[in-house]
Amino acid sequence: MDRAQAITDQRTHYENTGWALIPRALPIEVADATLYKIQQELGGDWDSYKGDYIKTFLTEKKAYECYSFDYTPLSTLQWGLTPYISTLTGKELLPSHAYFRVYSKGDICNVHSDAHDCEHALSLTLGYSNDFLWDLNISHKYYDASERRPADIANEEGGLQLHSIPMSVGDAVIYNGINYLHGRIRPNPNKWAAQVFFHWVDRNGQYANHAFDGRWDEVVKRANFVFPDDDAPEKVNPSRAEMVKTRGR
Numbered sequence: 001m002d003r004a005q006a007i008t009d010q011r012t013h014y015e016n017t018g019w020a021l022i023p024r025a026l027p028i029e030v031a032d033a034t035l036y037k038i039q040q041e042l043g044g045d046w047d048s049y050k051g052d053y054i055k056t057f058l059t060e061k062k063a064y065e066c067y068s069f070d071y072t073p074l075s076t077l078q079w080g081l082t083p084y085i086s087t088l089t090g091k092e093l094l095p096s097h098a099y100f101r102v103y104s105k106g107d108i109c110n111v112h113s114d115a116h117d118c119e120h121a122l123s124l125t126l127g128y129s130n131d132f133l134w135d136l137n138i139s140h141k142y143y144d145a146s147e148r149r150p151a152d153i154a155n156e157e158g159g160l161q162l163h164s165i166p167m168s169v170g171d172a173v174i175y176n177g178i179n180y181l182h183g184r185i186r187p188n189p190n191k192w193a194a195q196v197f198f199h200w201v202d203r204n205g206q207y208a209n210h211a212f213d214g215r216w217d218e219v220v221k222r223a224n225f226v227f228p229d230d231d232a233p234e235k236v237n238p239s240r241a242e243m244v245k246t247r248g249r
């Protein structure tokens with residue numbers, strides 16, 4: 001796959017329709033490794049899970065969730081994806097936040113539109129328990145969200161038409177979450193399905209104040225390193241001791 005050509009096509013599709021499928025946004029092995037690490041660290045059941053187990057207005061059932069500022073690897077993944085998605089959109093983006101979510105069997109994501117911090121949204125599939133692809137749905141229609149909620153306009157008009165976009169592991173869909181209705185209307189056919197939602201804002205746009213979820217002062221800071229005196233001994237992570245010995249100096 002020539003990603004440079006694919007990005008050009010995806011950008012055009014995104015500009016014209018409000019969404020674009022990005023096949024293998026992450027290599028499948030990277031998606032597997034990422035989800036495994038998340039499951040190992042956040043937990044894989046109710047007793048061990050360190051994030052939230054909650055039902056919001058978006059789902060019909062309770063789901064495992066985690067907010068990116070509560071679990072740094074989610075933020076790190078989003079920060080690393082930022083130049084990729086900036087290239088795809090042709091905008092200089094800054095992350096607002098991300099959410100990890102594991103849906104249980106039969107759950108849906110209610111059709112909705114997003115708040116201003118979701119100017120450019122990305123849904124990334126990290127894994128399915130049973131390898132059944134699950135579709136993301138996006139409205140055909142663009143809604144002007146400046147005065148009324150898109151869902152209210154759609155309810156009044158009736159006849160909502162939605163695209164169905166099947167997603168494989170590692171696939172992502174970028175969409176304009178503010179002006180297009182979206183969700184997952186077909187019940188999850190797997191025992192569980194794991195995704196991450198990432199949201200960015202244009203740093204030169206009207207929603208730039210949502211960058212870093214308004215937590216700029218807390219998050220965007222200068223690091224500092226302090227060295228010990230010259231005679232301080234070396235320190236090596238015990239798991240790397242053998243590797244260090246054979247690496248030579």
Ligand SMILES: [Fe+2]
Pocket residue numbers: 112113114177182
């Ligand atoms: Fe959304």
